[in-house]
Amino acid sequence: MNVIDAIATRYSCRKYTSEPVSREDLEALGLAGVQAPSSRGNAPWKIVIVSNPDIITDLSDSALRVMVRHEPSAAKWIDSLGTNLFYDAPVVILFAARHTWDYTSEQLDIGLAVENIALAATGLGLGSVICGFVTQAFRDIKSTDGARLYDLVGLPREYEIAVGMAVGHPAEPGTPHTPDLSAVTYL
Numbered sequence: 001m002n003v004i005d006a007i008a009t010r011y012s013c014r015k016y017t018s019e020p021v022s023r024e025d026l027e028a029l030g031l032a033g034v035q036a037p038s039s040r041g042n043a044p045w046k047i048v049i050v051s052n053p054d055i056i057t058d059l060s061d062s063a064l065r066v067m068v069r070h071e072p073s074a075a076k077w078i079d080s081l082g083t084n085l086f087y088d089a090p091v092v093i094l095f096a097a098r099h100t101w102d103y104t105s106e107q108l109d110i111g112l113a114v115e116n117i118a119l120a121a122t123g124l125g126l127g128s129v130i131c132g133f134v135t136q137a138f139r140d141i142k143s144t145d146g147a148r149l150y151d152l153v154g155l156p157r158e159y160e161i162a163v164g165m166a167v168g169h170p171a172e173p174g175t176p177h178t179p180d181l182s183a184v185t186y187l
């Protein structure tokens with residue numbers, strides 16, 4: 001698939017089969033992530049690719065416990081889905097960034113890695129959806145649970161979880177959103 005087709009056909013996939021994603025595909029996704037550009041080449045990221053179902057369940061349950069307290073309506077919405085936070089996808093990717101010394105570009109840098117992986121997943125015939133809610137599980141690093149999760153996913157404390165992504169084989173075809181071309185001007 002060429003890159004223009006990958007951009008045009010990517011969509012947030014929220015229904016997955018239980019089929020595992022091959023190690024080869026996971027490695028292709030990891031490579032796509034670290035091939036992203038970053039400010040000054042700082043590469044301020046760590047990308048944790050999780051296919052261990054126990055860890056995925058733990059991440060989902062932990063985030064939901066925090067959301068029930070801080071974002072009850074979102075927690076209720078997730079509950080109504082009948083899946084975990086990651087739509088029961090077989091793979092969850094965590095994107096974490098460390099603060100860089102120059103200026104605050106790491107969120108932008110991480111976004112580029114995220115989109116690289118989303119497009120690579122599309123190219124491999126996989127579905128993906130960015131999952132911002134998972135950050136809730138890590139939001140209080142000083143809490144017992146936040147600290148436990150950092151150790152669980154093997155992340156040094158100076159890395160902040162920026163976002164997550166669910167990846168798997170789509171259970172049904174999906175439709176990309178209608179792009180708003182009015183946001184683009186040509187001078």
Ligand SMILES: Cc1cc2nc3c(=O)[nH]c(=O)nc-3n(C[C@H](O)[C@H](O)[C@H](O)COP(=O)(O)O)c2cc1C
Pocket residue numbers: 010011012013014129130131132133134163175176177
């Ligand atoms: C930073 C960020 C966080 C997101 N978090 C979630 C999430 O927690 N759950 C979810 O279902 N979708 C999430 N999304 C997906 C958006 O809802 C989706 O990208 C948007 O509606 C456009 O649809 P599309 O991806 O199909 O083009 C997130 C997207 C971004 C960029």
